Amino acid sequence: METxxxxxxxxxxxxxxMEAKAAYCRYSDYLDVEGMLSVFTPDCEFRYGPDEDVIVGLDAIREWYHREVDRTVASLHLVANFEIDFVSPDRANSRCALHSWKRFRDQPEDRRRYVHYVEQWVRTGAGWKQARLEYQVIGETGTAEARGREHLGGDHAA
Known part of the structure; x- marks a missing residue:
């Protein structure tokens, strides 16, 4: 029995x-790459999809985010349905659902995307920081090649 x-x-x-994740989403909506990076550990691992390479470290993640942000006019990220499992007092695995809307400079239609964020968090001297972020697209609209069902894995992905 826990005390x-x-x-x-x-x-x-x-x-x-949860507050760190909300801050990440707010920074994303403000197109603030440095703000988004502020919730990551220096050696954070980022994976944008099942067929994508894992991007490691703030410099590499910064470069990836700039490519995305530089073509974005506006965005909104809403997160919910948090599940957080503490694997030790200083480590946690989490999953939450994301609904995002984005308007791009180079795309005629707005994109709406539904995602599971699958994450690992570690306690640091500066608070909880994200050590791993995986992006699993459940479905989307507004793109030529729609992604989806990645949370089901393998043969189920769109």
């Missing part, structure tokens, strides 16, 4: 992770 102190700490940690 009241342990439950309070886990609750505070859970909220801190």
């Amino acid at each position: 009241t102190e342990a439950l309070l700490r886990e609750t505070a940690d859970r909220l801190a992770i």
